[in-house]
Amino acid sequence: MTERYKNPALTVDTIIFSIRDKTLKLLLIKRKNPPFQDKWAIPGGFVDYEEDIPDAAYRELEEETGIQGISLEQVRTFGTPGRDPRGRTVSVVYFSLINSAGLEIRADTDAKEAGWFSVYDLPETAFDHAEIIDFTVRFLRQKLENTPVARHAMPEKFSLEELREVYEIILNKTLNHEIFKQKITETNLLEKAGDSVYKFRESMDFIGRFS
Incomplete structure:
Protein backbone atom coordinates (compact mmCIF):
# COMPACT_ATOMS: atom_id res chain seq x y z
CA MET A 1 0.00 0.00 0.00
CA THR A 2 2.73 2.51 0.98
CA GLU A 3 4.51 2.00 -2.36
CA ARG A 4 1.74 4.05 -3.98
CA TYR A 5 2.76 7.17 -2.04
CA LYS A 6 5.80 9.42 -2.06
CA ASN A 7 6.52 10.32 1.54
CA PRO A 8 7.94 13.75 2.46
CA ALA A 9 11.01 14.02 4.67
CA LEU A 10 10.37 15.31 8.19
CA THR A 11 12.41 18.16 9.64
CA VAL A 12 12.40 20.39 12.72
CA ASP A 13 13.19 24.09 13.14
CA THR A 14 13.72 25.96 16.41
CA ILE A 15 13.17 29.69 16.87
CA ILE A 16 14.88 31.09 19.96
CA PHE A 17 13.87 34.60 21.04
CA SER A 18 15.65 36.77 23.58
CA ILE A 19 15.60 40.42 24.58
CA ARG A 20 19.05 41.87 23.97
CA ASP A 21 20.09 45.52 23.71
CA LYS A 22 16.46 46.48 24.43
CA THR A 23 15.10 44.81 21.31
CA LEU A 24 13.55 41.45 20.46
CA LYS A 25 16.15 39.24 18.83
CA LEU A 26 16.25 35.71 17.49
CA LEU A 27 19.07 33.25 16.98
CA LEU A 28 20.13 32.34 13.44
CA ILE A 29 22.87 30.11 12.09
CA LYS A 30 24.85 30.51 8.86
CA ARG A 31 24.55 27.35 6.81
CA LYS A 32 27.77 25.47 6.09
CA ASN A 33 26.40 23.27 3.29
CA PRO A 34 24.11 23.54 0.24
CA PRO A 35 21.36 24.33 -0.36
CA PHE A 36 21.51 28.00 0.69
CA GLN A 37 25.17 27.69 1.64
CA ASP A 38 26.32 30.78 3.59
CA LYS A 39 22.73 31.95 4.05
CA TRP A 40 21.32 32.58 7.51
CA ALA A 41 18.69 30.14 8.72
CA ILE A 42 16.73 28.94 11.72
CA PRO A 43 18.55 26.16 13.59
CA GLY A 44 17.13 22.80 12.57
CA GLY A 45 17.49 19.67 10.51
CA PHE A 46 16.14 16.24 9.66
CA VAL A 47 14.42 13.93 12.14
CA ASP A 48 16.14 10.55 12.45
CA TYR A 49 13.99 7.51 11.65
CA GLU A 50 13.80 6.19 15.23
CA GLU A 51 13.76 9.65 16.85
CA ASP A 52 10.87 11.40 18.57
CA ILE A 53 10.16 14.80 16.99
CA PRO A 54 10.74 16.97 20.10
CA ASP A 55 13.99 15.08 20.73
CA ALA A 56 15.12 15.99 17.22
CA ALA A 57 14.40 19.67 17.88
CA TYR A 58 16.48 19.67 21.08
CA ARG A 59 19.28 17.71 19.38
CA GLU A 60 19.51 19.99 16.34
CA LEU A 61 19.47 23.10 18.52
CA GLU A 62 22.30 21.80 20.67
CA GLU A 63 24.34 20.54 17.71
CA GLU A 64 24.14 23.82 15.80
CA THR A 65 24.23 26.39 18.62
CA GLY A 66 25.36 24.63 21.80
CA ILE A 67 22.13 25.59 23.58
CA GLN A 68 20.64 23.00 25.89
CA GLN A 74 5.57 23.55 19.32
CA VAL A 75 4.29 26.39 17.13
CA ARG A 76 2.87 24.72 14.01
CA THR A 77 3.86 22.67 10.96
CA PHE A 78 5.03 24.16 7.65
CA GLY A 79 4.87 22.03 4.52
CA THR A 80 4.22 24.07 1.39
CA PRO A 81 5.44 22.08 -1.65
CA GLY A 82 8.64 23.57 -3.06
CA ARG A 83 9.86 25.00 0.25
CA ASP A 84 13.05 22.91 0.02
CA PRO A 85 14.98 22.47 -3.27
CA ARG A 86 16.21 19.05 -2.10
CA GLY A 87 12.71 17.61 -2.26
CA ARG A 88 9.41 17.45 -0.41
CA THR A 89 9.88 18.32 3.27
CA VAL A 90 7.57 19.08 6.17
CA SER A 91 8.94 20.99 9.16
CA VAL A 92 7.63 21.00 12.72
CA VAL A 93 8.55 24.37 14.24
CA TYR A 94 9.31 24.97 17.92
CA PHE A 95 10.08 28.17 19.79
CA SER A 96 11.36 29.43 23.11
CA LEU A 97 11.75 32.82 24.77
CA ILE A 98 14.85 32.83 26.96
CA ASN A 99 16.98 35.08 29.12
CA SER A 100 20.27 34.84 27.22
CA ALA A 101 22.40 36.85 29.64
CA GLY A 102 25.70 35.01 29.97
CA LEU A 103 24.68 32.37 27.44
CA GLU A 104 27.51 31.18 25.21
CA ILE A 105 26.58 30.36 21.61
CA ARG A 106 28.75 27.82 19.78
CA ALA A 107 28.20 27.10 16.09
CA ASP A 108 28.92 23.49 15.12
CA THR A 109 28.02 20.62 12.73
CA ASP A 110 26.07 22.19 9.82
CA ALA A 111 26.47 25.76 11.13
CA LYS A 112 29.41 28.00 10.21
CA GLU A 113 28.32 30.82 12.52
CA ALA A 114 25.55 31.61 14.98
CA GLY A 115 24.34 35.02 16.00
CA TRP A 116 21.52 37.15 17.37
CA PHE A 117 19.51 39.37 15.02
CA SER A 118 16.78 41.91 15.65
CA VAL A 119 13.43 40.68 14.36
CA TYR A 120 13.12 44.12 12.72
CA ASP A 121 16.44 43.91 10.86
CA LEU A 122 16.91 40.36 9.63
CA PRO A 123 19.29 39.20 6.90
CA GLU A 124 18.02 37.26 3.91
CA THR A 125 17.17 33.78 5.15
CA ALA A 126 17.08 30.29 3.64
CA PHE A 127 14.08 28.21 2.61
CA ASP A 128 10.74 29.66 3.82
CA HIS A 129 12.28 30.82 7.08
CA ALA A 130 11.17 34.44 6.65
CA GLU A 131 7.56 33.22 6.65
CA ILE A 132 8.19 30.97 9.65
CA ILE A 133 9.83 33.81 11.59
CA ASP A 134 7.00 36.23 10.82
CA PHE A 135 4.39 33.71 11.96
CA THR A 136 6.29 32.87 15.15
CA VAL A 137 6.76 36.52 16.13
CA ARG A 138 2.97 36.90 15.93
CA PHE A 139 2.57 33.62 17.85
CA LEU A 140 4.84 34.94 20.63
CA ARG A 141 2.84 38.17 20.88
CA GLN A 142 -0.38 36.22 21.20
CA LYS A 143 1.21 34.09 23.92
CA LEU A 144 2.28 37.24 25.74
CA GLU A 145 -1.31 38.50 25.77
CA ASN A 146 -2.72 35.25 27.13
CA THR A 147 -0.02 33.35 29.05
CA PRO A 148 2.89 34.08 31.44
CA VAL A 149 5.50 33.46 28.72
CA ALA A 150 7.31 36.69 29.71
CA ARG A 151 8.65 34.96 32.81
CA HIS A 152 11.26 33.23 30.63
CA ALA A 153 12.79 36.58 29.67
CA MET A 154 12.97 37.94 33.22
CA PRO A 155 15.37 37.54 36.12
CA GLU A 156 13.94 35.86 39.20
CA LYS A 157 13.05 39.22 40.79
CA PHE A 158 12.12 42.40 38.95
CA SER A 159 10.20 45.66 39.13
CA LEU A 160 6.93 46.35 37.32
CA GLU A 161 8.81 48.86 35.17
CA GLU A 162 11.22 46.15 34.04
CA LEU A 163 8.34 43.81 33.26
CA ARG A 164 6.46 46.50 31.34
CA GLU A 165 9.57 47.18 29.27
CA VAL A 166 9.69 43.50 28.27
CA TYR A 167 6.04 43.61 27.21
CA GLU A 168 6.64 46.78 25.20
CA ILE A 169 9.68 45.33 23.45
CA ILE A 170 7.88 42.13 22.45
CA LEU A 171 4.62 43.83 21.47
CA ASN A 172 6.54 46.66 19.76
CA LYS A 173 4.32 49.35 21.24
CA THR A 174 4.16 51.69 24.22
CA LEU A 175 1.95 50.65 27.13
CA ASN A 176 0.38 53.08 29.56
CA HIS A 177 2.15 52.70 32.89
CA GLU A 178 -0.93 52.94 35.12
CA ILE A 179 -3.10 50.70 32.94
CA PHE A 180 -0.35 48.08 32.74
CA LYS A 181 0.15 48.17 36.51
CA GLN A 182 -3.58 47.78 37.10
CA LYS A 183 -3.99 44.91 34.66
CA ILE A 184 -0.89 43.00 35.70
CA THR A 185 -1.80 43.21 39.39
CA GLU A 186 -5.34 42.01 38.62
CA THR A 187 -3.95 38.79 37.18
CA ASN A 188 -2.59 35.95 39.25
CA LEU A 189 0.85 36.24 37.65
CA LEU A 190 2.96 37.91 40.32
CA GLU A 191 3.70 37.90 43.98
CA LYS A 192 5.65 40.38 46.08
CA ALA A 193 9.33 39.59 46.57
CA GLY A 194 10.31 42.76 48.42
CA ASP A 195 9.77 46.50 48.35
CA SER A 196 8.54 47.29 44.79
CA VAL A 197 10.00 43.98 43.65
CA TYR A 198 8.05 41.04 42.25
CA LYS A 199 8.48 37.51 41.00
CA PHE A 200 6.29 35.13 39.02
CA ARG A 201 4.16 32.71 40.99
CA GLU A 202 5.04 29.05 40.67
CA SER A 203 1.42 28.16 39.94
CA MET A 204 -0.54 30.65 37.86
CA ASP A 205 -4.02 31.00 36.39
CA PHE A 206 -3.54 33.76 33.84
CA ILE A 207 -6.20 36.23 32.76
CA GLY A 208 -6.13 39.57 31.00
CA ARG A 209 -4.82 41.42 27.97
CA PHE A 210 -2.35 44.29 27.79
CA SER A 211 -3.34 46.01 24.55
Whole structure:
Protein backbone atom coordinates (compact mmCIF):
# COMPACT_ATOMS: atom_id res chain seq x y z
CA MET A 1 0.00 0.00 0.00
CA THR A 2 2.73 2.51 0.98
CA GLU A 3 4.51 2.00 -2.36
CA ARG A 4 1.74 4.05 -3.98
CA TYR A 5 2.76 7.17 -2.04
CA LYS A 6 5.80 9.42 -2.06
CA ASN A 7 6.52 10.32 1.54
CA PRO A 8 7.94 13.75 2.46
CA ALA A 9 11.01 14.02 4.67
CA LEU A 10 10.37 15.31 8.19
CA THR A 11 12.41 18.16 9.64
CA VAL A 12 12.40 20.39 12.72
CA ASP A 13 13.19 24.09 13.14
CA THR A 14 13.72 25.96 16.41
CA ILE A 15 13.17 29.69 16.87
CA ILE A 16 14.88 31.09 19.96
CA PHE A 17 13.87 34.60 21.04
CA SER A 18 15.65 36.77 23.58
CA ILE A 19 15.60 40.42 24.58
CA ARG A 20 19.05 41.87 23.97
CA ASP A 21 20.09 45.52 23.71
CA LYS A 22 16.46 46.48 24.43
CA THR A 23 15.10 44.81 21.31
CA LEU A 24 13.55 41.45 20.46
CA LYS A 25 16.15 39.24 18.83
CA LEU A 26 16.25 35.71 17.49
CA LEU A 27 19.07 33.25 16.98
CA LEU A 28 20.13 32.34 13.44
CA ILE A 29 22.87 30.11 12.09
CA LYS A 30 24.85 30.51 8.86
CA ARG A 31 24.55 27.35 6.81
CA LYS A 32 27.77 25.47 6.09
CA ASN A 33 26.40 23.27 3.29
CA PRO A 34 24.11 23.54 0.24
CA PRO A 35 21.36 24.33 -0.36
CA PHE A 36 21.51 28.00 0.69
CA GLN A 37 25.17 27.69 1.64
CA ASP A 38 26.32 30.78 3.59
CA LYS A 39 22.73 31.95 4.05
CA TRP A 40 21.32 32.58 7.51
CA ALA A 41 18.69 30.14 8.72
CA ILE A 42 16.73 28.94 11.72
CA PRO A 43 18.55 26.16 13.59
CA GLY A 44 17.13 22.80 12.57
CA GLY A 45 17.49 19.67 10.51
CA PHE A 46 16.14 16.24 9.66
CA VAL A 47 14.42 13.93 12.14
CA ASP A 48 16.14 10.55 12.45
CA TYR A 49 13.99 7.51 11.65
CA GLU A 50 13.80 6.19 15.23
CA GLU A 51 13.76 9.65 16.85
CA ASP A 52 10.87 11.40 18.57
CA ILE A 53 10.16 14.80 16.99
CA PRO A 54 10.74 16.97 20.10
CA ASP A 55 13.99 15.08 20.73
CA ALA A 56 15.12 15.99 17.22
CA ALA A 57 14.40 19.67 17.88
CA TYR A 58 16.48 19.67 21.08
CA ARG A 59 19.28 17.71 19.38
CA GLU A 60 19.51 19.99 16.34
CA LEU A 61 19.47 23.10 18.52
CA GLU A 62 22.30 21.80 20.67
CA GLU A 63 24.34 20.54 17.71
CA GLU A 64 24.14 23.82 15.80
CA THR A 65 24.23 26.39 18.62
CA GLY A 66 25.36 24.63 21.80
CA ILE A 67 22.13 25.59 23.58
CA GLN A 68 20.64 23.00 25.89
CA GLY A 69 18.49 22.83 28.99
CA ILE A 70 15.72 25.14 27.75
CA SER A 71 12.04 24.42 27.20
CA LEU A 72 10.69 24.31 23.64
CA GLU A 73 7.04 24.69 22.63
CA GLN A 74 5.57 23.55 19.32
CA VAL A 75 4.29 26.39 17.13
CA ARG A 76 2.87 24.72 14.01
CA THR A 77 3.86 22.67 10.96
CA PHE A 78 5.03 24.16 7.65
CA GLY A 79 4.87 22.03 4.52
CA THR A 80 4.22 24.07 1.39
CA PRO A 81 5.44 22.08 -1.65
CA GLY A 82 8.64 23.57 -3.06
CA ARG A 83 9.86 25.00 0.25
CA ASP A 84 13.05 22.91 0.02
CA PRO A 85 14.98 22.47 -3.27
CA ARG A 86 16.21 19.05 -2.10
CA GLY A 87 12.71 17.61 -2.26
CA ARG A 88 9.41 17.45 -0.41
CA THR A 89 9.88 18.32 3.27
CA VAL A 90 7.57 19.08 6.17
CA SER A 91 8.94 20.99 9.16
CA VAL A 92 7.63 21.00 12.72
CA VAL A 93 8.55 24.37 14.24
CA TYR A 94 9.31 24.97 17.92
CA PHE A 95 10.08 28.17 19.79
CA SER A 96 11.36 29.43 23.11
CA LEU A 97 11.75 32.82 24.77
CA ILE A 98 14.85 32.83 26.96
CA ASN A 99 16.98 35.08 29.12
CA SER A 100 20.27 34.84 27.22
CA ALA A 101 22.40 36.85 29.64
CA GLY A 102 25.70 35.01 29.97
CA LEU A 103 24.68 32.37 27.44
CA GLU A 104 27.51 31.18 25.21
CA ILE A 105 26.58 30.36 21.61
CA ARG A 106 28.75 27.82 19.78
CA ALA A 107 28.20 27.10 16.09
CA ASP A 108 28.92 23.49 15.12
CA THR A 109 28.02 20.62 12.73
CA ASP A 110 26.07 22.19 9.82
CA ALA A 111 26.47 25.76 11.13
CA LYS A 112 29.41 28.00 10.21
CA GLU A 113 28.32 30.82 12.52
CA ALA A 114 25.55 31.61 14.98
CA GLY A 115 24.34 35.02 16.00
CA TRP A 116 21.52 37.15 17.37
CA PHE A 117 19.51 39.37 15.02
CA SER A 118 16.78 41.91 15.65
CA VAL A 119 13.43 40.68 14.36
CA TYR A 120 13.12 44.12 12.72
CA ASP A 121 16.44 43.91 10.86
CA LEU A 122 16.91 40.36 9.63
CA PRO A 123 19.29 39.20 6.90
CA GLU A 124 18.02 37.26 3.91
CA THR A 125 17.17 33.78 5.15
CA ALA A 126 17.08 30.29 3.64
CA PHE A 127 14.08 28.21 2.61
CA ASP A 128 10.74 29.66 3.82
CA HIS A 129 12.28 30.82 7.08
CA ALA A 130 11.17 34.44 6.65
CA GLU A 131 7.56 33.22 6.65
CA ILE A 132 8.19 30.97 9.65
CA ILE A 133 9.83 33.81 11.59
CA ASP A 134 7.00 36.23 10.82
CA PHE A 135 4.39 33.71 11.96
CA THR A 136 6.29 32.87 15.15
CA VAL A 137 6.76 36.52 16.13
CA ARG A 138 2.97 36.90 15.93
CA PHE A 139 2.57 33.62 17.85
CA LEU A 140 4.84 34.94 20.63
CA ARG A 141 2.84 38.17 20.88
CA GLN A 142 -0.38 36.22 21.20
CA LYS A 143 1.21 34.09 23.92
CA LEU A 144 2.28 37.24 25.74
CA GLU A 145 -1.31 38.50 25.77
CA ASN A 146 -2.72 35.25 27.13
CA THR A 147 -0.02 33.35 29.05
CA PRO A 148 2.89 34.08 31.44
CA VAL A 149 5.50 33.46 28.72
CA ALA A 150 7.31 36.69 29.71
CA ARG A 151 8.65 34.96 32.81
CA HIS A 152 11.26 33.23 30.63
CA ALA A 153 12.79 36.58 29.67
CA MET A 154 12.97 37.94 33.22
CA PRO A 155 15.37 37.54 36.12
CA GLU A 156 13.94 35.86 39.20
CA LYS A 157 13.05 39.22 40.79
CA PHE A 158 12.12 42.40 38.95
CA SER A 159 10.20 45.66 39.13
CA LEU A 160 6.93 46.35 37.32
CA GLU A 161 8.81 48.86 35.17
CA GLU A 162 11.22 46.15 34.04
CA LEU A 163 8.34 43.81 33.26
CA ARG A 164 6.46 46.50 31.34
CA GLU A 165 9.57 47.18 29.27
CA VAL A 166 9.69 43.50 28.27
CA TYR A 167 6.04 43.61 27.21
CA GLU A 168 6.64 46.78 25.20
CA ILE A 169 9.68 45.33 23.45
CA ILE A 170 7.88 42.13 22.45
CA LEU A 171 4.62 43.83 21.47
CA ASN A 172 6.54 46.66 19.76
CA LYS A 173 4.32 49.35 21.24
CA THR A 174 4.16 51.69 24.22
CA LEU A 175 1.95 50.65 27.13
CA ASN A 176 0.38 53.08 29.56
CA HIS A 177 2.15 52.70 32.89
CA GLU A 178 -0.93 52.94 35.12
CA ILE A 179 -3.10 50.70 32.94
CA PHE A 180 -0.35 48.08 32.74
CA LYS A 181 0.15 48.17 36.51
CA GLN A 182 -3.58 47.78 37.10
CA LYS A 183 -3.99 44.91 34.66
CA ILE A 184 -0.89 43.00 35.70
CA THR A 185 -1.80 43.21 39.39
CA GLU A 186 -5.34 42.01 38.62
CA THR A 187 -3.95 38.79 37.18
CA ASN A 188 -2.59 35.95 39.25
CA LEU A 189 0.85 36.24 37.65
CA LEU A 190 2.96 37.91 40.32
CA GLU A 191 3.70 37.90 43.98
CA LYS A 192 5.65 40.38 46.08
CA ALA A 193 9.33 39.59 46.57
CA GLY A 194 10.31 42.76 48.42
CA ASP A 195 9.77 46.50 48.35
CA SER A 196 8.54 47.29 44.79
CA VAL A 197 10.00 43.98 43.65
CA TYR A 198 8.05 41.04 42.25
CA LYS A 199 8.48 37.51 41.00
CA PHE A 200 6.29 35.13 39.02
CA ARG A 201 4.16 32.71 40.99
CA GLU A 202 5.04 29.05 40.67
CA SER A 203 1.42 28.16 39.94
CA MET A 204 -0.54 30.65 37.86
CA ASP A 205 -4.02 31.00 36.39
CA PHE A 206 -3.54 33.76 33.84
CA ILE A 207 -6.20 36.23 32.76
CA GLY A 208 -6.13 39.57 31.00
CA ARG A 209 -4.82 41.42 27.97
CA PHE A 210 -2.35 44.29 27.79
CA SER A 211 -3.34 46.01 24.55
